[in-house]
Amino acid sequence: MDERDTVTDGNDPADAVLVSFGELSTKSSEVRAKMTRRLRDNLAALLADRDVKATVEQTWARLVVDTPDPGRAARVAADAPGVVWARPVATRPADADAIGDALATLARATSPPDTYAVRARCVGDGDCSSRDIERDGGRIVGAVTDATVDLDDPDRTYHVEVRNGRAHVAARSVAGPGGLPVGTQAPLVALVSGGHDSPVAAYEAMRRGSPVYPLYVRLGDYGGPDHEARATATADRLASYAPNVDCRLRIVPGGSVVERLAAEVADTRMLSWRRAILRMAAVVVERTDAAGVVTGEAIGQKSSQTAANLAVTDAAVDVPVHRPLLTRDKEAIIEQARAIGTDEHSSIPVGCERLAPDTPATGATLDTVEAAEPDDLLADAAAAVDDLWIVDG
Numbered sequence: 216m217d218e219r220d221t222v223t224d225g226n227d228p229a230d231a232v233l234v235s236f237g238e239l240s241t242k243s244s245e246v247r248a249k250m251t252r253r254l255r256d257n258l259a260a261l262l263a264d265r266d267v268k269a270t271v272e273q274t275w276a277r278l279v280v281d282t283p284d285p286g287r288a289a290r291v292a293a294d295a296p297g298v299v300w301a302r303p304v305a306t307r308p309a310d311a312d313a314i315g316d317a318l319a320t321l322a323r324a325t326s327p328p329d330t331y332a333v334r335a336r337c338v339g340d341g342d343c344s345s346r347d348i349e350r351d352g353g354r355i356v357g358a359v360t361d362a363t364v365d366l367d368d369p370d371r372t373y374h375v376e377v378r379n380g381r382a383h384v385a386a387r388s389v390a391g392p393g394g395l396p397v398g399t400q401a402p403l404v405a406l407v408s409g410g411h412d413s414p415v416a417a418y419e420a421m422r423r424g425s426p427v428y429p430l431y432v433r434l435g436d437y438g439g440p441d442h443e444a445r446a447t448a449t450a451d452r453l454a455s456y457a458p459n460v461d462c463r464l465r466i467v468p469g470g471s472v473v474e475r476l477a478a479e480v481a482d483t484r485m486l487s488w489r490r491a492i493l494r495m496a497a498v499v500v501e502r503t504d505a506a507g508v509v510t511g512e513a514i515g516q517k518s519s520q521t522a523a524n525l526a527v528t529d530a531a532v533d534v535p536v537h538r539p540l541l542t543r544d545k546e547a548i549i550e551q552a553r554a555i556g557t558d559e560h561s562s563i564p565v566g567c568e569r570l571a572p573d574t575p576a577t578g579a580t581l582d583t584v585e586a587a588e589p590d591d592l593l594a595d596a597a598a599a600v601d602d603l604w605i606v607d608g
């Protein structure tokens with residue numbers, strides 16, 4: 216549910232945001248505490264970056280954001296990898312009257328649903344009965360709205376969580392991306408071309424906890440300013456999800472490698488190009504604390520991405536190559552690019568298509584690719600990384 220649609224008057228009683236971080240709860244207590252701390256720091260940085268005044272308190276099972284603007288803070292918090300949901304909540308003493316009051320105020324302050332349910336959770340408080348809260352709360356909401364109870368598929372769920380003597384009462388929930396907090400896994404070098412696929416792949420790596428170092432390879436005359444601009448815009452967008460990690464775009468000049476391929480290689484040209492940019496990424500991995508490379512390739516999406524050709528590409532490097540979109544369909548990838556806001560610049564037609572030969576190889580073997588590839592091509596590609604520069608956002 217989008218909470219922006221639900222507040223109908225100025226009497227919203229929410230005074231904080233409750234944040235759930237699902238998967239962290241499956242970790243050992245030491246790892247969980249460490250990852251939760253990281254999520255707390257990430258949330259604080261994200262809220263500050265988006266100009267939301269807030270302090271973030273860490274408890275064992277939840278993060279609690281203290282803020283004068285819970286509605287906006289919940290939307291921002293739900294952008295952070297690791298967050299399962301964020302709810303603007305009214306904080307009350309853990310007694311039945313206070314909870315009932317909060318539910319009635321919330322029910323009046325939000326647009327009336329046709330159907331509703333009250334869900335309660337009591338943690339570590341012997342006197343608290345979730346069944347009583349749900350029954351009494353359901354009656355109270357029913358009395359102040361015309362809505363009817365639907366426990367299976369309600370239009371709105373009112374949530375009550377009671378722990379440590381406090382009750383958190385909510386009428387709205389903003390879904391987060393899940394996953395793990397950025398910075399809880401090793402960084403990866405993300406090859407980004409600015410098309411639809413590679414930004415989504417880089418985002419998926421971030422969503423699972425890896426900071427990414429976006430790497431764009433210039434195509435010389437085959438690329439141009441638009442090509443580079445969309446890669447830069449992509450890196451900015453990715454950085455907006457984790458402003459406290461280094462997500463600056465790295466650029467390597469690849470124009471001379473492209474020229475050589477266009478002049479010297481025919482059907483296997485695109486494969487050699489993939490091998491060359493992968494080799495560049497591998498050099499960046501070796502020179503940083505990154506643990507591997509992430510690309511936007513998916514099986515069979517292009518001739519250079521058949522299962523056979525991906526194996527030939529990988530043979531150019533000896534660092535791990537991760538492909539989070541391997542089995543995803545293009546439509547689903549584009550939908551996700553829209554959702555995370557990396558699609559805006561991805562539709563500009565750019566030069567890689569011009570490099571493609573008329574009859575690209577789909578089932579090449581490593582032997583045929585290597586035979587057609589200039590002997591020093593990969594060494595040339597690696598050397599180009601000496602001229603890498605970092606774009607300061």
Ligand SMILES: Nc1ncnc2c1ncn2[C@@H]1O[C@H](COP(=O)(O)OP(=O)(O)OP(=O)(O)O)[C@@H](O)[C@H]1O
Binds near residue numbers: 492510
């Ligand atoms: N100029 C480039 N700079 C950096 N990485 C690149 C570049 N071109 C391609 N890549 C990487 O190689 C992968 C495969 O490239 P391809 O041109 O086939 O694009 P794609 O699968 O359509 O991805 P995208 O939609 O991101 O362009 C990309 O997903 C990206 O990770």
